[in-house]
Amino acid sequence: xxxxxxxxxxxxxxxxxxxxxxxxxxxxxxxxxxxxxxxxxxxxxxxxxxxxxxxxxxxxxxxxxxxxxxxxxxxxxxxxxxxxxxxxxxxxxxxxxxxxxxxxxxxxxxxxxxxxxxxxxxxxxxxxxxxxxxxxxxxxxxxxxxxxxxxxxxxxxxxxxxxxxxxxxxxxxxxxxxxxxxxxxxxxxxxxxxxxxxxxxxxxxxxxxxxxxxxxxxxxxxxxxxxxxxxxxxxxxxxxxxxxxxxxxxxxxxxxxxxxxxxxxxxxxxxxxxxxxxxxxxxxxxxxxxxxxxxxx
Ligand code: RIB
Numbered sequence: 663x664x665x666x667x668x669x670x671x672x673x674x675x676x677x678x679x680x681x682x683x684x685x686x687x688x689x690x691x692x693x694x695x696x697x698x699x700x701x702x703x704x705x706x707x708x709x710x711x712x713x714x715x716x717x718x719x720x721x722x723x724x725x726x727x728x729x730x731x732x733x734x735x736x737x738x739x740x741x742x743x744x745x746x747x748x749x750x751x752x753x754x755x756x757x758x759x760x761x762x763x764x765x766x767x768x769x770x771x772x773x774x775x776x777x778x779x780x781x782x783x784x785x786x787x788x789x790x791x792x793x794x795x796x797x798x799x800x801x802x803x804x805x806x807x808x809x810x811x812x813x814x815x816x817x818x819x820x821x822x823x824x825x826x827x828x829x830x831x832x833x834x835x836x837x838x839x840x841x842x843x844x845x846x847x848x849x850x851x852x853x854x855x856x857x858x859x860x861x862x863x864x865x866x867x868x869x870x871x872x873x874x875x876x877x878x879x880x881x882x883x884x885x886x887x888x889x890x891x892x893x894x895x896x897x898x899x900x901x902x903x904x905x906x907x908x909x910x911x912x913x914x915x916x917x918x919x920x921x922x923x924x925x926x927x928x929x930x931x932x933x934x935x936x937x938x939x940x941x942x943x944x945x946x947x948x949x950x951x952x953x954x955x956x957x958x959x
Contacts, residue, residue, distance in 0.1 A: 670703015
C-alpha cells in the first residue's frame with residue numbers, strides 16, 4: 663500500500679447547477695444547490711485514500727461548522743489529520759462553483775488555506791520521509807509549496823507538483839519537482855509562455871518530467887525515459903460534473919507511480935473518467951475495485 667502525503671487546501675464547495683453561465687451583472691435561476699467537500703489538496707488525498715493508499719494530509723481548517731464537517735469527512739476516508747491545524751481566527755476555505763454547459767466556473771476563497779505554513783511542512787518531516795510520494799498544489803501559500811519541494815528533494819521523496827490554479831513559478835522550482843501535472847493553461851503559465859503555443863512544444867520546453875492532462879482526451883506524458891510526448895487516450899464515459907477530475911487524476915497517479923509512468927497515467931485517466939460520472943468533486947472518485955472494473959472493460 664503506497665504511503666502518500668498531501669500538502670494542500672481543504673474547501674467546502676458551494677455548488678450551483680445552472681442551465682448556462684450567467685453574464686456580468688446578470689441574475690439567473692439555477693436548478694439545484696448543494697454543499698460538498700472539496701479543495702484540491704483534500705480531493706487528491708481522498709482520491710488516493712479510496713484507491714487504497716495510506717494518506718496523511720498537511721493543511722488548515724477554521725474552527726467553524728464547515729471545518730468540523732470537512733475534518734470529519736476526511737477522517738472517515740481514513741486520512742491521517744495529525745498535521746491539519748484548526749484556526750480560531752479565520753474561517754475554513756470555500757469554493758463557489760457553477761456547473762453548467764458540461765463545464766464549471768470556480769471562485770475560491772482560501773481563508774484558512776492561506777495560513778498553511780512552511781513550519782507545518784517541516785513538522786511533518788517524519789511522515790514525508792516515510793512517504794512514497796508527496797503531492798502539492800498551488801491553493802496554499804507559495805512559500806509553503808516551496809518548502810514542500812525542498813524537503814522532498816532533501817529527503818529524496820518524489821514530489822508531484824500539480825500547478826493549479828495556474829500561475830507563473832520561480833524557474834528553479836522545476837529542478838526540485840519529480841513530476842509536474844498541469845493542463846495546457848497551467849503549463850503555459852508555469853513556463854510563462856503563450857497559451858496558444860502547441861502543447862507538445864510546451865512540453866518540450868519544460869525542464870522537468872511533465873504529465874499534461876487534456877480532459878476527455880486523456881493525458882500526454884514526457885520524461886527523460888520518454889523524450890517525445892506519449893499519448894494516453896481518455897476513457898469514454900457520460901460526464902455529469904467535471905469538478906475534481908484533475909484532482910482524481912493526481913491522487914491516482916501518486917498511488918500507481920510505482921508501476922511505472924505509462925501504467926500510472928493509464929490508471930489515472932481511468933480514475934478521472936469515473937470521477938466525472940457523479941456530482942461533486944469527491945462524489946465519483948472510485949475505489950480500487952471500481953477502477954479495476956473499468957480497466958477490465
Ligand atoms: O479542483 C476542484 C477543486 O477546486 C474544488 O473542489 C474547489 O474546492 C477548488 O479547490
